[in-house]
Amino acid sequence: MHMRLLQFIQRHRVPLILLAAAPLTFLLPRYGIINPYLELVLKYIGINIILTVSLNLINGYMGEFSVGHAGFMAIGAYAGALLTVRLFPAGLGPVLFPVALLGGGVAAGIAGLAIAFPSFRTRGDYLAIVTLAFNMIVKSGLENIPAVGGPQGLMGINKLTTLPWVYLWVIIAIVLARNVVYSRHGRGVLALREDETAAELVGVNSRRVKVLIFVFSAFLAGIAGALFAHELQFINPRSFTILKSTDMLVMVYLGGVASLGGSILGATVFTAVLEALRPLLQWLHISAEWRLAVAPLFLVLLMLLRPRGIMGHREFGFLLPAEYRRQRVASRGPGHPGPAGGPSGTSGPTRDDDTEAVA
Amino acid sequence: MSFFLQQLLNAMQVGSVYALIALGYTMVYGILTMINFAHGDIFMVSTYLAFAASGLLLAHLGGASPLVIFVCTIVVAVLGTSLLAVLIERAAYKPLRNAPRMSAVITALGIGLLLENSFVAIKGIGPTPRMLPPLIPAGEVHVGGITISSLQLVIIGLALLTMLALDLTVRKTMLGIAMRAISWDHTIVPLMGVPKDRIISLTFALGAAVAAVGGTLYGMAYTIDPYMGIRIGWWAFISAVVGGIGNIRGAMLGGFILGFVEIFTPVVLKSSSYRDMIAFSLLLVLLIFRPTGILGRTVSQKV
Numbered sequence: 293m294h295m296r297l298l299q300f301i302q303r304h305r306v307p308l309i310l311l312a313a314a315p316l317t318f319l320l321p322r323y324g325i326i327n328p329y330l331e332l333v334l335k336y337i338g339i340n341i342i343l344t345v346s347l348n349l350i351n352g353y354m355g356e357f358s359v360g361h362a363g364f365m366a367i368g369a370y371a372g373a374l375l376t377v378r379l380f381p382a383g384l385g386p387v388l389f390p391v392a393l394l395g396g397g398v399a400a401g402i403a404g405l406a407i408a409f410p411s412f413r414t415r416g417d418y419l420a421i422v423t424l425a426f427n428m429i430v431k432s433g434l435e436n437i438p439a440v441g442g443p444q445g446l447m448g449i450n451k452l453t454t455l456p457w458v459y460l461w462v463i464i465a466i467v468l469a470r471n472v473v474y475s476r477h478g479r480g481v482l483a484l485r486e487d488e489t490a491a492e493l494v495g496v497n498s499r500r501v502k503v504l505i506f507v508f509s510a511f512l513a514g515i516a517g518a519l520f521a522h523e524l525q526f527i528n529p530r531s532f533t534i535l536k537s538t539d540m541l542v543m544v545y546l547g548g549v550a551s552l553g554g555s556i557l558g559a560t561v562f563t564a565v566l567e568a569l570r571p572l573l574q575w576l577h578i579s580a581e582w583r584l585a586v587a588p589l590f591l592v593l594l595m596l597l598r599p600r601g602i603m604g605h606r607e608f609g610f611l612l613p614a615e616y617r618r619q620r621v622a623s624r625g626p627g628h629p630g631p632a633g634g635p636s637g638t639s640g641p642t643r644d645d646d647t648e649a650v651a
Numbered sequence: 652m653s654f655f656l657q658q659l660l661n662a663m664q665v666g667s668v669y670a671l672i673a674l675g676y677t678m679v680y681g682i683l684t685m686i687n688f689a690h691g692d693i694f695m696v697s698t699y700l701a702f703a704a705s706g707l708l709l710a711h712l713g714g715a716s717p718l719v720i721f722v723c724t725i726v727v728a729v730l731g732t733s734l735l736a737v738l739i740e741r742a743a744y745k746p747l748r749n750a751p752r753m754s755a756v757i758t759a760l761g762i763g764l765l766l767e768n769s770f771v772a773i774k775g776i777g778p779t780p781r782m783l784p785p786l787i788p789a790g791e792v793h794v795g796g797i798t799i800s801s802l803q804l805v806i807i808g809l810a811l812l813t814m815l816a817l818d819l820t821v822r823k824t825m826l827g828i829a830m831r832a833i834s835w836d837h838t839i840v841p842l843m844g845v846p847k848d849r850i851i852s853l854t855f856a857l858g859a860a861v862a863a864v865g866g867t868l869y870g871m872a873y874t875i876d877p878y879m880g881i882r883i884g885w886w887a888f889i890s891a892v893v894g895g896i897g898n899i900r901g902a903m904l905g906g907f908i909l910g911f912v913e914i915f916t917p918v919v920l921k922s923s924s925y926r927d928m929i930a931f932s933l934l935l936v937l938l939i940f941r942p943t944g945i946l947g948r949t950v951s952q953k954v
Contacts, residue, residue, distance in 0.1 A: 357753050359760065410935070414942060417686055420756060421892060422938060425931040428885070432927040534881070538764055541757060581772035588768065591761035595754045596746055 306610040310463060317455040331455055333567050335523055338458035339516050340559035342465045344543040345552060346512035351541070352549035352604075353473055354505050355485030356411055357420045360427025361513055361540050364400040366532035367430060368514025369521035370440055372396030373449045376522065389452045393461070393518045400514025401507045403430075408506035412499055427537055434529040445528025446521075453523040461519065465512050466552055466611070472508060473552070474613045477501055482550075535584070542591045548601030553608035558601065562590070653796025658914050664803050664872065666910020667810030671865030672887030673894065673902035674817060675858030681897040682834045682854050683748075685755045689739060689763035691884010693859050696766060697732040697866030698875040699776065702783055704728060709784055721786040728863040736859030737852050745848070763880065770877035780874040787871065806868045813864050814903055817857070821899055830854055834897075882927075886913070889934045895947025904945060 301308060321331045343365065350358045375392040376385050403426075410422045435443045472478050480501045483491035492498055521527045539562070547558020569583050594601070609617055672694050679687040704727035708720045743762055747755045771778050790801035821827035829850045832840045841847040869875070869883070886909050894905025912930055917923040937944070 357756075359757070410939065414938065416752060417684070417756065418938060418942060420686070420753070422935065425934050428931045429928055429935075432925075432931070436924050436928065534760075535764060538760060541760075545757070579772050579774070581768070585765055585768040585772055588761040588764035592743055592758050592765065595750075595758040595761070596743065599747075599750055599754050 314456070314459065317459045321455055332523075333563065335453060335455060335458045335519075336567075337560050337563045338455075338462045339519050339523070340539075340543060340563050341462050341556050342512055342516040342519070343540050344547060344555040344559040345465050345469045346509045346516065347540045348544050348547075348549065348551070348555045349469060349472070349481075349505055349509040349512075351544055352551065352554075353478070353485065354481050354502070356502070357416065358407075358423040358509075359420050359541065360423035360425070360430075360534070360537050362532040362534070362536035363423070363427040363430035364403055364510040364513035365517035365520065365536065366434060366527075366529070367403050367510075368396035368400040368517030369527050369532070370396075370434060370446065370517075371399035371514065372518025373446050373521040373527060374440065376452065377446065377449055385450050386452055389457070389522070392452075392522070393457075393515050396518030396521075397511040397514040400517065401511035403514075404506040404508075404510025405503065407510070408503040411502050411506065424534070427532075427534060431529045431532055434532075441528065443529060445526060445530075447526050449521055449525045449527070451522065451525050453519045458519060461515055465515070466556070468508075469512070470552055470611055470613070472504075474616065477504055481505055485550075535587075538591060539587050542587050542594070545591065545594050545599070545601050548604035548606065550605050551601070551603050551607055552611050554601050554603040554606070557603065561602075562587075656795070657797045658918060659911075660797060660799060660803060660807075662910040662914040663907065664806050664910070665913050666907035667807050667814075668865045668869045668883070668906075669887045669890045669909050670903045670906025671810055671813060671868075672862045672883065673890035673906045674814070674899060675862045676888050676891040677894070677896055677899060677902040678821075678830070678854050678858045680891070681899075682830055682851060683744075683755075684897075685744070685752065686759065686888075686896075687744075687855075687858075688756065688759040688884075688888075689766065690759075690858065690862065691887065692763040692766040692880035693732060693736055693739070694862040694866050694884060694887070695770070695875075695877060695880030696735060697728050697859070697863035698783075698870040698879070699770065699877075700731040700863070701725070701728040701867040701870050702781060702875060704731075705783055705786060717786045717788065724786065725864060725867050728867045729860045732859045732863035732866070733856035736855040740852055740855040745851075763884070767877055767880055776877065778876060778878070780876040782874050783867075783870040785871070802872060806872060809864065809868060813861055817861055818899060820857070826850070826853060826857075885927075886930060889930055892934060892944055893937055895944030898944070898946045901944055901946035 320326045321328070326334070343361070346364075347358060347361045350356050350361075372392045372395055375395045376389065380388045380392070407423060407426055411419055414422060434440060440446050473481070477500075480491065480496040480498075483494070483496050484498055484501060488498055517532075524531075543558040543562045544555065545558075546562055547556070548554025566583065566586065569586060570580070573580055573582060672690065675690045675693070676687060679685060679690070701724050705720060705724040708715075708723055712720060712723075739762055743758050744755055747758060770776050787802050787805050792799045792801075792804065821830060829840075829845050830853075832845060833847055833850055837847070887906065890905035890909040891902045892905070893908055894901030894903070896902075909930060912933065913926060916926045916929050941947070
């Protein structure tokens with residue numbers, strides 16, 4: 293009995309740890325063990341993890357290029373905020389918050405559908421143009437709708453984003469993304485990245501896969517947007533420019549393409565570094581404006597020095613489904629026990645190039 | 652009618668600046684099949700170079716005629732901007748020549764934002780809009796019912812002249828032949844003794860030089876600020892895509908089309924805030940029906 297309990301704990305240690313941490317997300321801020329600033333940073337990290345996972349699905353796993361992901365986030369933020377501000381009765385805001393989040397996600401998902409269609413015909417550079425244009429159109433559109441505040445933005449959003457909600461959605465996002473990536477369709481996604489024509493020939497329905505990934509990715513970005521709106525309590529179109537999209541790109545390429553663990557790492561490191569920069573710049577008597585120049589600089593250096601990120605195409609063991617873990621251990625041969633979740637080994641097929649050769 | 656012609660003249664003025672910048676996008680794409688997203692911000696730097704140069708020259712050569720100062724300003728802006736473009740190419744794009752293609756595009760995006768945000772952060776530049784001192788003597792020409800200012804005449808005239816010169820360079824000179832040869836085949840042409848890296852650097856320099864002419868002209872007609880690279884750069888980029896990216900005459904055509912959109916949107920819709928939306932929607936619609944632009948050639952995908 294005792295052995296079986298130990299075995300159970302051993303096998304399910306990650307979910308158990310996550311479950312055990314859940315009450316902490318209530319208790320730590322509640323009793324002032326972490327100060328509000330740290331709580332805020334943790335929330336931003338969570339929101340950024342969701343965004344990074346979302347973008348990594350398209351840019352990392354599928355090998356298509358979205359450089360206008362802030363557009364999806366904006367749609368989710370505005371849709372979610374409009375639901376709680378305009379539609380829901382004032383008192384029921386906190387109760388209906390999950391509905392608002394889902395609303396934001398669904399609205400962004402519909403936009404994702406709209407972007408999936410051009411992706412059937414255009415690849416590489418041109419799809420980058422399409423997504424960029426999408427980002428610009430969303431921003432410009434929001435600026436021209438007086439009902440959502442126009443260029444001034446939407447104010448009076450309730451502060452409903454709490455640490456437990458962010459925590460829950462980070463887990464949901466990662467679990468869903470993992471299940472999509474390692475599903476049958478997910479294998480199709482990887483096949484598409486390697487060679488679209490060959491994937492079609494072995495029976496991958498490229499259109500269906502692309503729609504699935506775009507809609508799902510946009511959905512996650514929308515959820516993150518809605519969380520962001522209810523944290524900041526104020527959104528305007530300028531929050532969702534190309535600069536925001538670039539931040540997401542940095543987090544994806546810092547953490548590593550085609551890696552969920554990398555997404556978590558990238559979002560955490562990037563957010564933490566950017567926060568640490570505030571006091572650092574002040575201490576060095578450098579104008580705070582320079583903070584904005586850091587993310588692009590990061591991106592350029594990353595591309596030059598480590599284009600696939602900290603753990604590109606690799607995965608933490610605990611993020612792999614059981615059968616992949618077993619495969620990995622088996623492939624190491626006898627006498628080599630699998631690592632207990634260290635960042636080693638590869639997940640699925642890997643290759644050095646992320647895109648097709650010049651057509 | 653004269654109102655329409657007057658607006659058409661304004662559209663020509665804006666359009667010629669867009670066309671000049673679009674040429675830089677199109678040449679780099681033509682030779683490297685890479686979208687140099689930093690080009691709009693290189694254009695922005697050129698306007699600041701012109702601003703600094705004209706200010707310094709006026710202070711030190713106050714006696715000289717404005718026209719001489721104007722010419723010197725353009726020369727300084729052109730040389731400085733070309734140098735910057737070559738430096739960026741060598742430092743950031745060349746190491747990525749054999750990397751996945753999107754890496755270079757993402758790097759370019761990063762360089763652009765880096766230039767923009769650095770210029771905002773640099774003391775003494777900041778986000779304040781500025782204006783170049785007037786270097787073109789004021790004057791007007793009346794033709795039919797429309798009035799052409801001397802500034803408009805200089806902008807349109809010089810832009811057309813630059814485009815003509817560039818078109819001749821690409822078609823007639825050795826440099827142009829080498830550029831076209833490399834864009835035709837990356838591997839064989841260098842074997843025939845064409846210095847590939849030097850030609851690529853020169854292409855970047857040439858594109859930046861043309862943008863700097865546009866930047867100086869733009870700075871004399873409108874205000875400049877560090878974020879102008881976003882809007883003007885994007886519009887020029889759309890021009891290049893609309894005309895057919897990789898095609899030099901297409902870029903010129905696209906520039907004038909976008910100038911037309913810019914001037915006539917507020918006239919028709921009574922509000923200028925829809926300009927960006929219309930420009931980008933135009934881009935999307937065009938990409939659906941003619942993915943390679945109006946004058947672009949279709950490229951078949953190798954399997």
